[in-house]
Amino acid sequence: MFDTVASQVSALSFVDIFNFCVFLTFTLCYTYQLYYVLVVLTRRAPKRTAARNHRYAVMVAARNEEAVIADLIHSIKVQNYPAELIDVFVIADNCTDRTAEVAREAGAIVFPRHNDKQVGKGYALDWGLKAIWEQYADKDYEAYFVFDADNVLDVNYFREMNATFDSGAKASTSYRNSKNFGSNWISAGYGVWFLREAKFLNQARLTLNTSCAVSGTGFFIATDILKKAGGWKWHLLTEDIEFSASSIIDGVRISYCPTAVLYDEQPITFRDSWNQRFRWAKGFYQVFAHYAGGLVKGAVTNPRGYRFACYDMLMTIAPGMLLSIISILFNSIIIVLAATGIMSTGVAIASSVTSVVFCLCNYLVFMFVFGVLTTFVEWDSIRTTTAKKIRYMFTFPVFMLTYIPIALIALVKKAAWKPIKHSISVDVAEFSEAEGARLSSK
Structure with missing residues (x-):
């Protein structure tokens, strides 16, 4: 009897x-x-x-983007910034459609x-960059912007980013909004x-004068x-995060411009979303493997002003979700062992069930709070109806929950680039007018 009680207490202690x-x-x-x-709030x-x-x-690396590339180029051509100081280069990467012709007609090289x-x-960016250096060396470009073909820019984008560059920034990201937030729960989740990320990570980093992180599109590099x-x-699967980690290790501070607004098209099918986030998850693992040591x-040896930036970047690329996955798997194994009769420590099993429920509920609650906070703070920036803004606050935790199986499978399965079709064409003037009204109301 005492041996049974002791084994249960021991198992319980280990689980807890x-x-x-x-x-x-x-x-x-x-x-x-x-x-x-x-x-951010204070x-x-x-x-x-x-x-x-x-x-x-x-620089725009575009693959079969004939439906949207002209909108991006047009939004660059109508900037409140001297047009002669901006040249647009489109790398038509393995295209089988009219991307090259459409981009050329819109005014791009x-x-x-x-x-x-x-x-x-x-x-593609490396190939295009070297082509520019070879063929347009006389232009003396001071920095290079990177956009995705599905983006459109607020009319003041370059004016605002120029102020950031002029202040001495060697690289900077910008405010990333969505042009199809209201399409469904998937696009809203993104x-x-x-x-x-823009408001509660990069803006805080900017305010505290530490380093931000480049995220996919809408950034410049000196x-x-x-x-x-x-x-x-x-050249890893997430080249943006790789650049961020590499730069921060080298002591380059990445800035952020909250008034330079970019609109991005988000996936609307779960398959596209899975493929994209699977590549991201695999890419983060790659970056962690290559740059965690640095x-x-x-975080220990860099100049004092850059140590926290290294720690912050380490936490950004660290597979933090794996801790949740490991906890859920560990406790699930105990439950399965009990169900098959291999293990009979009932107290430990109850503790494992409680831990799994707690872990999942805690994750969902945390994401719900962040979703609600972000939605209300950025309410005027979100381009959709009030009803959808409220509805998608409740679906955001579900969207984030789907990252768990993605992160788990990315540990063992190879990932490769898979194109995501973009098709949403927007009125650039309408987006700029809405953004102007938002900023004037603040």
Whole structure:
């Protein structure tokens, strides 16, 4: 009898200690991001003005984007910024449609690329960048902007980003909004996530004068950074996060411009969403494997102003969700062992069931709170009806919950670039008018 009780207590202690360690690790690693929320809610982001205008090149790696590429180029051509200081280069990457012709007709310089061995945005950007250096060396571009073909820009985008560059930033990201937030719960999930990233991560980092992170599209990199790198040398599945990690290790601070607004088209089918997020998850694992050591070292040895930036980036790429997955799997194994009769410690089983429920509920509640907070803080920026804004606050946690199986499968399955079809054409003037009304109301 005493042996049975002792074994149950021992098993219970082991289960509880394991779950407590997981919870404590999460808390210690990520609590600082709650401080970010406080910073955003209580302090204004710094404003910048430019002493002069600078010359820029725009690079767009586009694959079969004939339906949307003209909108992006048009939104660049109508900027409140001297048109002669912006040249648009489209890398028509392995296209089988009229992307090159449409882009050329819209006013872009087009470089057709055909390479089925080196596939991916990073390779296309590197090829295009070197073509610009070779053929347009006399232009003396001071920085290079990177956009996706489905983007459109607010009319003041370049004016605002120029102020950031003129202030000394070597790289900067911008405010990423969605042009199809209201399509369904999937596009809304993306929309909330990117707004949360812009507002409660990058804006807080800007305010605290630490480094931000580039996220996919809507950013610039100074020419001297690219020249020093010998081109676009970042070729992992998430080349944007790889660039961010590499730069922060090297002591380059990435800035953020909250007044430069970009609209991005989000996937609306679960298959496209799964494929895209699966690639992202795999890419984050790749970046962690390549750069975690450098970030850990930088958090200890970098100049004092850059140590926290290294830690923050480490937490960004760290597979934090794996802690939740490991906890759920561990406790699920105990439950299965009990169900098959291999294990009979009932107290430990009850503890495991409680832990699984707690882990899932805690995750859903946390995401719901962030979804609600982001939606209300950015209410006027979200382009959809009031009813949909409210509805999608409740579906956002479900969207985020689907990351768990994606992150788990990405551990063991290879990932590759899979094109996502973009088809939503928008009225650029309408978007700019809406953004102007939003800013004037603040």
